[in-house]
Amino acid sequence: MLRLILKDILIQKKTLLTAFIYGFFAIYVFGVKYYTNGGFVAGAVAIGYLFITYAVSYDDKNNCHIALNSLPVKRIEVVLAKYLSVVLFGCIGIFTMIIDGFLAELFGFAMPKNYVAINNVLMVFGVLLVMYSIYYPLYFRFGAVKMNIVNVFLFMTIIVLPKALGEFILNHENNPLIKEVLNFIRNSPKSVIQILSFAAVALISLISIGTSTRIYKSKDF
Amino acid sequence: MSNILEIRNLRKQYDKFSLKDISFSLERGYIMGFIGPNGAGKSTTIKLIMNLIKRDSGEIKVFGLDNIKNEKEIKEKIGFVYDENYFYEHLSILEMKRIIAPFYKHWDDGTFKKYIKDFNLPPSRKIKDLSKGMKMKFSLALALSHRAELIIMDEPTSGLDPVFRIEMLEILQSLIQDERVSVFFSTHITTDLEKIADYITFINDGSIVFSRPKDDILESFALIKGGKELLDKDTRKEFLAIKENSFGFEALTDNTDRIKKIFKNEVIIERPTLEDIMVYTVRGEIKCLDSY
Numbered sequence: 001m002l003r004l005i006l007k008d009i010l011i012q013k014k015t016l017l018t019a020f021i022y023g024f025f026a027i028y029v030f031g032v033k034y035y036t037n038g039g040f041v042a043g044a045v046a047i048g049y050l051f052i053t054y055a056v057s058y059d060d061k062n063n064c065h066i067a068l069n070s071l072p073v074k075r076i077e078v079v080l081a082k083y084l085s086v087v088l089f090g091c092i093g094i095f096t097m098i099i100d101g102f103l104a105e106l107f108g109f110a111m112p113k114n115y116v117a118i119n120n121v122l123m124v125f126g127v128l129l130v131m132y133s134i135y136y137p138l139y140f141r142f143g144a145v146k147m148n149i150v151n152v153f154l155f156m157t158i159i160v161l162p163k164a165l166g167e168f169i170l171n172h173e174n175n176p177l178i179k180e181v182l183n184f185i186r187n188s189p190k191s192v193i194q195i196l197s198f199a200a201v202a203l204i205s206l207i208s209i210g211t212s213t214r215i216y217k218s219k220d221f
Numbered sequence: 222m223s224n225i226l227e228i229r230n231l232r233k234q235y236d237k238f239s240l241k242d243i244s245f246s247l248e249r250g251y252i253m254g255f256i257g258p259n260g261a262g263k264s265t266t267i268k269l270i271m272n273l274i275k276r277d278s279g280e281i282k283v284f285g286l287d288n289i290k291n292e293k294e295i296k297e298k299i300g301f302v303y304d305e306n307y308f309y310e311h312l313s314i315l316e317m318k319r320i321i322a323p324f325y326k327h328w329d330d331g332t333f334k335k336y337i338k339d340f341n342l343p344p345s346r347k348i349k350d351l352s353k354g355m356k357m358k359f360s361l362a363l364a365l366s367h368r369a370e371l372i373i374m375d376e377p378t379s380g381l382d383p384v385f386r387i388e389m390l391e392i393l394q395s396l397i398q399d400e401r402v403s404v405f406f407s408t409h410i411t412t413d414l415e416k417i418a419d420y421i422t423f424i425n426d427g428s429i430v431f432s433r434p435k436d437d438i439l440e441s442f443a444l445i446k447g448g449k450e451l452l453d454k455d456t457r458k459e460f461l462a463i464k465e466n467s468f469g470f471e472a473l474t475d476n477t478d479r480i481k482k483i484f485k486n487e488v489i490i491e492r493p494t495l496e497d498i499m500v501y502t503v504r505g506e507i508k509c510l511d512s513y
Contacts, residue, residue, distance in 0.1 A: 010320055011311075011320070058311070064309060067303075071324040072296040072297045074293060220274040
């Protein structure tokens, strides 16, 4: 399985350079402009998105699933490798944003405080895992070309959603359900919220892995 | 002698095509040619062996093991060459090799380098910039570099120049000098098989027509040539298929003795090629042929 994950990096070494440049763009657009930590999360998620999109596109472009499944690997390994790649690409995104952030600061950019907070790091993994838990079952069923629009839509949603959700909550603060949820979040210890978030992401990922495995195992190439 | 590949009652149903309970086997140390017209089921059978598509019923054993339950173990010892390139086209030969090699426990880099050199393949050239022949050579180099015991090839010679086709056939022939290795080779270029195959399995419209030693096949069939006046309602029935023109007829039989008895010296009896057998057998199903 590690060989499959390594393969996803080896087929797109050039993406590393793109990611490095994109990091500065993300810091400027999402970070400096609004002076928030959003630059770090958005940048790392976007870099993860970039790597995953290239990996699935290259796999589909030459029908490489035929070659991959002719190698001594099980289909479940192909599926698991794709999900583990999400974590790896999340790490690359985080690492790139740390380096870019450091360089941006060195060149005199005013960086937000707690740019690399643990919450931001966890959020990158959470966002990517939820995004690709939705995407991968569709990808394994229909392929990258047909699902490209879904991938773009998910990414745009993730980028736009936090601001839109924040505005929605502010405008509907008196809604009983929103009030209750906000009270629960405000009154619960931070650790409880973190555990619940972790459990939700884990559950969504596990359901997605199960679905993708079932789809990919029965697929004809 | 142990079977390296054994297929029993294999079935796969599609909307417009089905593989109908096919059975055949291949012993260790031999080359089997898998022939049939386009759409006969050759690629479907190969994909089923490689577990690229799911069988509806039947059994596939490779090295005596079920091809699904023991998929990983089996594929360690299979070298595959397909009719098209399924590798990452934007990578170079060496980059692609670096991806493939770690998947095999018995990868032999020395053997790979030897083939790359023998085939005159430029290691740093991108796969998309290789000619069809070069791509096929590259696939062959990968297939032969991990001590595979069964080489499965789907139409490897189609679209290749005769020089490389001969070169490839010679490599395959040298491979089976090692009696552990077998080659299963689908093609519609039957002349290639006449040179190297030990066994021929002929598939048509999803059914196996025959799976026998090549020499037996060539000996048991005969091509009969004679004048048109010899054909009537009864004599036509003696042939598997008939081709007629204004001068006479050519027909295929699998019962030469009976033809000799009926027609005596009035006909010419020739040894058919595999292509003759394939074409006549496929057409024979139409039963009556005026001309083609």
